[in-house]
Amino acid sequence: MAKPLVTMTGINKHFPGVLALDGVDFQLVAGEIHALMGENGAGKSTLVKVLTGAEAFESGQIKLDGFDAPIINHSPQEAQERGLATVYQEVNLAPNLSVAENLFVARQPRRLGLVNWRAIHRRAEAILAGIGLDIDVDKPLESYPIAVQQMVAIGRAIDVSAKVLILDEPTSSLNDQEVANLFALMRRLRDQGLGIIFISHFLEQVYEVCDRITVLRNGRLVGQYDVAHLARRELVSAMLGRSFDDLAALSRSDQDQSNDTTPVVRARGLAVRGGVKPFDLDIMPGEVVGLAGLLGSGRTQVARVIFAADPADQGTRLINNRQLPDRPLDSVRAGLAFCPESRKDEGVIGELSVRENIVVAQQSKLGAFHLMSHAEQVELAQHYIDLLQIKCASMETPIKQLSGGNQQKVILARWLATHPELLILDEPTRGIDIGTKAEIQRLCLELADQGMAVLFISSEIDEMLRTCSRIGVMRDLEKVGELTGDQLNSSAIMAAIAGGEADD
Amino acid sequence: MTDQHSRWRRLIHSRLFFPLVCLALVLALNVVITMVTTGSPGPFFDINFSNGTINGPLITILNRSSELVILAVGMTIVIASSGGVDISVGAVMALSGAVSVWLLGYGTLADNSYHVASYVVPYGVGLLAAIAVGAICGAWNGLLVAKLRIQAMVATLILFTGGRGLAKVVSEGQITKVDVPSYKFIGNFIQDGSGHNVVPVSTAIFVAAAVVALAGLLLRHSALGMNIQAVGINPKSSRLVGLNSGRVVFFAFVFCGVCAALAGIIATSRIGAVDSSNVGKLLEMDAILAVALGGNSLAGGRFSLAGSVIGAITIQSLTTVLYSVNVSADQLPFYKAIVVVLIVVLQSPELRPMLQRLRRRFRPTAGLRQVVAP
Ligand SMILES: Nc1ncnc2c1ncn2[C@@H]1O[C@H](COP(=O)(O)OP(=O)(O)OP(=O)(O)O)[C@@H](O)[C@H]1O
Ligand SMILES: [Mg+2]
Numbered sequence: 001m002a003k004p005l006v007t008m009t010g011i012n013k014h015f016p017g018v019l020a021l022d023g024v025d026f027q028l029v030a031g032e033i034h035a036l037m038g039e040n041g042a043g044k045s046t047l048v049k050v051l052t053g054a055e056a057f058e059s060g061q062i063k064l065d066g067f068d069a070p071i072i073n074h075s076p077q078e079a080q081e082r083g084l085a086t087v088y089q090e091v092n093l094a095p096n097l098s099v100a101e102n103l104f105v106a107r108q109p110r111r112l113g114l115v116n117w118r119a120i121h122r123r124a125e126a127i128l129a130g131i132g133l134d135i136d137v138d139k140p141l142e143s144y145p146i147a148v149q150q151m152v153a154i155g156r157a158i159d160v161s162a163k164v165l166i167l168d169e170p171t172s173s174l175n176d177q178e179v180a181n182l183f184a185l186m187r188r189l190r191d192q193g194l195g196i197i198f199i200s201h202f203l204e205q206v207y208e209v210c211d212r213i214t215v216l217r218n219g220r221l222v223g224q225y226d227v228a229h230l231a232r233r234e235l236v237s238a239m240l241g242r243s244f245d246d247l248a249a250l251s252r253s254d255q256d257q258s259n260d261t262t263p264v265v266r267a268r269g270l271a272v273r274g275g276v277k278p279f280d281l282d283i284m285p286g287e288v289v290g291l292a293g294l295l296g297s298g299r300t301q302v303a304r305v306i307f308a309a310d311p312a313d314q315g316t317r318l319i320n321n322r323q324l325p326d327r328p329l330d331s332v333r334a335g336l337a338f339c340p341e342s343r344k345d346e347g348v349i350g351e352l353s354v355r356e357n358i359v360v361a362q363q364s365k366l367g368a369f370h371l372m373s374h375a376e377q378v379e380l381a382q383h384y385i386d387l388l389q390i391k392c393a394s395m396e397t398p399i400k401q402l403s404g405g406n407q408q409k410v411i412l413a414r415w416l417a418t419h420p421e422l423l424i425l426d427e428p429t430r431g432i433d434i435g436t437k438a439e440i441q442r443l444c445l446e447l448a449d450q451g452m453a454v455l456f457i458s459s460e461i462d463e464m465l466r467t468c469s470r471i472g473v474m475r476d477l478e479k480v481g482e483l484t485g486d487q488l489n490s491s492a493i494m495a496a497i498a499g500g501e502a503d504d
Numbered sequence: 505m506t507d508q509h510s511r512w513r514r515l516i517h518s519r520l521f522f523p524l525v526c527l528a529l530v531l532a533l534n535v536v537i538t539m540v541t542t543g544s545p546g547p548f549f550d551i552n553f554s555n556g557t558i559n560g561p562l563i564t565i566l567n568r569s570s571e572l573v574i575l576a577v578g579m580t581i582v583i584a585s586s587g588g589v590d591i592s593v594g595a596v597m598a599l600s601g602a603v604s605v606w607l608l609g610y611g612t613l614a615d616n617s618y619h620v621a622s623y624v625v626p627y628g629v630g631l632l633a634a635i636a637v638g639a640i641c642g643a644w645n646g647l648l649v650a651k652l653r654i655q656a657m658v659a660t661l662i663l664f665t666g667g668r669g670l671a672k673v674v675s676e677g678q679i680t681k682v683d684v685p686s687y688k689f690i691g692n693f694i695q696d697g698s699g700h701n702v703v704p705v706s707t708a709i710f711v712a713a714a715v716v717a718l719a720g721l722l723l724r725h726s727a728l729g730m731n732i733q734a735v736g737i738n739p740k741s742s743r744l745v746g747l748n749s750g751r752v753v754f755f756a757f758v759f760c761g762v763c764a765a766l767a768g769i770i771a772t773s774r775i776g777a778v779d780s781s782n783v784g785k786l787l788e789m790d791a792i793l794a795v796a797l798g799g800n801s802l803a804g805g806r807f808s809l810a811g812s813v814i815g816a817i818t819i820q821s822l823t824t825v826l827y828s829v830n831v832s833a834d835q836l837p838f839y840k841a842i843v844v845v846l847i848v849v850l851q852s853p854e855l856r857p858m859l860q861r862l863r864r865r866f867r868p869t870a871g872l873r874q875v876v877a878p
Contacts, residue, residue: 309744329746338744346740349733351806356730364746368727414745 002029003065005164005195006051006084011060013043013050013219015401017393020046021057022219028164028195030065033186035206035227036199038216038239039433040405041391044199045089047216048166052079052086065163085162087153089169089199089404089431090344095142095149100124102141103156127155132181146173146342147295154182158189165189166197169404171205172430173341175295175459183209201405201433203232217241240435261285262321264335264422264453265306270315276301278315279479281472283422288444288454290464292493293474299457300341302474303424306455307331307338320421332365335421339411339428341457343404347411350400354392355381357399357410362417384413387443389436404431412440422453429463441467461490475499523798523814526847530818533843534561534825541829556701557693561824563705569820570708571597571767571784574715575791576816578763580800580807581719585732585749585756586649587804588656589792595667596641596761597768597784602671604634604769605680605778608687612678623684635765641667642761646754664788671780681777691774708770715766720809732756736804786837790819797847818847 006028013021020043028034036044049055051062053073061070064082073079076086093102103124124137133151141149150173158165165186171179186196186209200206206213207227215222215238222238263282271278276298283289291299304310306317311326324330331338340346349357358381363372372380381395388409392402399410408431415423425444429437444454444467458464464471471483473496480499483492531548538546551560575593582590609624623630641663648659685695691708693701723729734742735749742749767787772778796802797818798811819840826839849855 307744327748328744329748332746340744346738346744349738349741351737352730352734356734360730360734360742360747361745363727363730366727368731371725371727 002031004029004063005065007061007063008047008051009061009063011047011050011057011062013046013055013057015393017397018219020219021050023060024216024219024221026214026221027224028197030163030193030195031190032211033190033196033198033209035210035213036197036216037201037206037213037235038222039435040409040431041403042216042239042433043219044216045168045403046219048086048088048168048197048199052076052084052166054086054088080162083163084166085157085164086166087150087157087168087170093141093149093153093156095345096140098138099128099135099141099144099152100137102152103127103137128152131155131158131185132178145296145300147175147178150174151178151182158185162194164195164197168199169201169431170198171200171202173295173427173459178295179205201431201437203235203434206235207232215239236434239433263318264320265455266316266318266321267306268316268318270302270305270312270317272301272305272310273313275310275477276305276474277478281306281479283453283455285421285451285453286448287470288448288456288468290468290471291455291457291474292461292464292471292497294497295459297474297497298477298479299474300426301477302472302479303338303426303455303457304340307336307424309338309340329364332361332418335418336424337361337415337418337420337422338424339415339426341426343408343411343430348399348407351398353396354385354390354399354402354410355395358384358395358413358417361414365418380417381413384417387416388413388439405433405436408432409436416443416447420452422455423447424455426457427459428456429458429460437463461493465490465493473497519799519808520811520814522850523811523818526797526850527814527818527821529847530821530825530843534821534828537825537829553704556704557706558704565817565821565824567706567709568824569817570706570712571770572787572790572794572816572820573712573813574763574767574770575787576794576798576812577715577719577809578760579791580795580798580809580812581732581756582656582760583792583795583800583802584736584804584807586656586753587736587802588649588659589788589802590642590645590660590757590760591657591788591792592641592645592660592663592667593760593764593767593791594784594787595664595671596638596764597771597787598778598780598782599641599667599671599674599768600634600637600765601768601772601778601783602674602680602780603637604630605682605772606674607633608682608684610675610680610682612680621684623682623687627686631769634769635762638761638763638765638768639758640761641764642758643754645761646757649757650750650753668780671778671783675778675780679777679779683776688773688776691770691772691776708774711766711770715763716809716813723809733805733807737806791816793844794819797844 004027006026008024008026011021011024024043024047026047036047038044046055050057053075062072064071071082073082079086094105097105100120104120121137128135128137131151131154133148133155135144135148141152150170154167154170171182174182190196198210210227212224212226213230213235214224215235217239261284263284265281265283267279267281269278269280279302281302291302293299301310305312308324308326308328308331316323319331319334319336322334324334349360352360355377359372359377362380366372378395384390385392385395390409390413391406399407402410408428412428429440432440441463444456448454456464456468465488469484471488471493472479473481473483473493475497481496483496535545535548538548548561551558551563578593579590582588607625608627608630645660645663648654649656689695689707690711692706694703694707696702731747731752735747735752739749768783771783794815795812797815798808798813800807800811822840822843823836826836831839
């Protein structure tokens with residue numbers, strides 16, 4: 001066996017009200033890609049944070065190759081100096097700085113004591129080229145989609161000479177090509193002798209790229225396995241602690257839409273200057289419509305314009321045959337709901353409690369002077385905490401203390417609580433474990449059966465095939481077609497997205 | 505036992521714990537200083553009844569802190585919703601005070617013979633005008649911050665400097681006064697025709713209490729409290745759930761302006777005159793400090809009104825303590841700064857982990873079982 005790089009033994013970590021890590025052992029050896037798996041809130045991110053000093057731990061021991069005595073990192077900087085490079089689950093970059101600045105914050109190449117901007121520019125481009133990203137590094141980071149931001153975060157981490165690379169859900173917003181690039185890079189680094197910790201909820205990716213898997217459940221170690229000797233089914237039951245009926249059991253009921261119902265949304269020629277080109281879209285009650293396309297193809301913009309999160313520059317938008325002002329409040333009042341792509345930026349309200357985060361949309365729909373009583377709020381919050389199995393110490397816990405996946409569930413709960421007529425979901429299952437993912441898909445179909453319309457955006461084609469009865473295809477900021485019935489299979493969708501023979 | 509234990513823990517972890525400790529410390533400081541200088545604890549906690557009024561150092565502090573309490577309430581809302589501060593409140597106090605005096609009919613302090621038997625316009629009109637001036641100033645600030653997205657500190661700098669100038673224009677550069685006795689009621693005691701106190705407690709205390717109570721009720725019985733915090737924490741998320749962050753911030757500034765006007769009315773009424781260059785001077789800084797001392801983050805978001813009120817009273821107590829040891833008015837800010845630094849350090853969220861780390865270092869067995877790295 002190769003030499004161990006990281007050995008953690010008996011790690012304990014409490015948060016108020018939760019035992020996040022309960023005597024966890026973990027070992028990473030040189031030249032392996034090691035997956036860390038488990039349900040939302042299992043303790044994966046916490047284990048990583050303990051290792052990198054982002055969180056303190058109560059007891060246990062961490063040994064690092066090259067250090068005789070056990071070590072404790074007191075800060076991520078210290079960990080970095082010891083050769084641990086990390087990309088955390090929540091991208092921690094400065095959105096209003098340029099890409100290049102983000103790559104070199106606090107470690108600018110200097111010449112004669114001055115920041116050498118030319119060198120920064122050149123090296124930034126080189127780093128990004130190394131991970132297959134070709135963008136203007138002088139533009140502010142926030143002008144790029146989340147996926148690009150995530151790649152930049154990865155670029156920043158691996159640039160420093162590291163022995164261990166830690167990636168906490170790095171692929172959650174990447175498309176297939178970007179994932180492939182990242183994996184190629186990971187393999188290359190592995191072959192150079194790096195140890196890589198990889199956290200992901202995507203089983204396929206884990207099987208594709210990883211050598212070993214450590215599974216956590218409820219803060220405890222379940223086991224460490226060789227990927228080659230672990231069947232998927234066993235992995236899933238190790239994670240969930242029970243066997244799991246295959247997702248395939250899920251199926252949409254192909255309901256016939258009578259023509260006389262009015263569409264919840266009727267978009268005609270909606271467009272954004274410099275953004276998505278004029279598109280038409282109708283969504284009927286009870287319908288689950290998907291939007292497929294590459295990153296940056298305009299999927300998110302379509303969703304945002306329909307919700308009026310961004311104003312359209314031309315075209316009409318009828319909600320239940322009514323024209324509404326382009327303001328989110330009017331959309332919410334008219335029964336629209338929108339889970340945005342960027343959970344941290346536009347979803348969670350960090351210091352507010354789980355309860356407040358759940359009731360806030362319904363409350364704003366009611367108006368500030370129709371305060372829901374405390375009892376009503378508690379009941380509503382509890383209902384969705386149970387329904388979506390949100391893991392939190394209590395509903396008064398600030399949402400920012402929840403694990404990533406559980407935050408996502410709270411945002412979903414927030415919108416379900418408004419009983420929307422149209423639920424717009426932009427990557428709703430990002431960072432959500434496979435058990436809950438299936439639950440959410442099932443819930444979508446169930447609500448659609450009760451008459452709710454859903455607009456569903458996901459980079460996972462399987463997920464869309466399982467839920468959608470119609471899929472709009474976006475390419476280069478243009479809606480190029482719709483697929484229904486027999487056309488709903490992954491090869492047809494792939495072809496349409498890529499701009500093959502499928503539609504022209 | 506365990507029950508008591510958990511209650512104690514809850515008290516310690518309550519947001520108001522530290523602000524209250526700070527207030528207690530400042531009061532204790534007063535007693536200690538009197539002990540040292542006079543050899544006895546002094547009458548600090550005495551409360552007596554004479555001349556138809558309730559008197560005592562504590563009552564005086566409460567009375568004197570009225571303006572600051574009112575300002576702190578408005579400032580809390582501004583900070584929570586926008587993460588910025590309104591530094592114009594002192595100037596707005598002067599301006600609204602000057603306007604009410606100008607309307608009600610005035611002479612100048614130098615003008616000894618000046619005397620009017622009744623107000624030129626009804627008293628209520630004078631008050632409403634002052635409040636309207638405060639609201640307009642707040643709306644102006646709100647417009648700059650919420651609509652034009654100018655940083656609050658910069659936006660309110662305009663009235664901070666311009667407000668007093670305007671007040672001087674209104675009062676024609678003089679210290680102006682109103683000679684009707686009832687004009688002094690709000691800042692002092694309500695009296696009957698023969699000059700006897702009717703209510704034993706200063707009216708200012710009632711006004712401050714009313715502002716706190718009204719704001720508290722409004723925040724508790726509407727979703728405004730949650731909305732203000734949501735907007736202050738994450739305006740983008742708030743917008744998507746249908747909150748209009750611009751409007752919330754705008755009204756926060758309007759509310760703060762009205763609070764400043766009320767404080768201005770009290771301050772003017774205390775002496776029955778308005779000196780535009782001195783009314784509410786430096787009070788904006790005290791108001792911001794009060795919010796911070798109350799355990800509220802100046803970055804916005806979560807807030808506690810009660811905390812700010814305690815903070816305001818703490819600052820006023822400190823001022824009283826310092827005056828009692830004969831610190832002169834122009835030296836006051838220096839000593840105040842020292843104590844404030846101490847208090848703010850005490851409340852810093854970084855301090856507790858730092859102390860814990862120190863403790864761990866000195867008693868390695870009590871903390872981590874493992875040894876710290878080489
Ligand atoms: N800062 C914090 N304060 C309090 N509790 C926390 C904090 N961070 C995490 N927790 C709790 O610790 C537990 C483990 O969280 P962690 O983030 O490690 O989960 P995870 O396995 O990464 O989940 P996910 O897949 O959703 O990202 C959760 O119950 C979470 O609520
Ligand atoms: Mg996580």
